[in-house]
Amino acid sequence: MTDQSPTPHQPRPTVGVHFKCCNVYVNIYQNHAGTAYAGHCPRCTARIEIPIVKQGGSASRFFTGS
Template sequence: MTDQSPTPHQPRPSVGVHFKCCNVYVNIFQNHAGTAYAGHCPRCAAQIEIPIVEQGGSSTRFFTGS
């Protein structure tokens, strides 16, 4: 029997998005590939994808979608 201690759960990175279409705020999460934040409006299913870039990106953690 090997001693494997559990690793602490790391929350997935997220950003906040205000969907103007339905006036709702949600957090969207980083995709599994780590290339973008992707999600959808919980009311009308409008999709949004915010690419993650190495240089020249934004330090903002809150965005507005249409």
């Protein structure tokens, strides 16, 4: 279990994603393994996965998908 895993009383971490394909904004959630944020466009179901890296990662909480 990783240090960032949510407890039953904490919500799962999210990041915001703007899907350019359908011009929609959604929050995607951290996967249960704590290795990535994964989700899909609610209109066309285009998938996105943003890996979580220890070094050299991004501090951004907002991303753009295609």
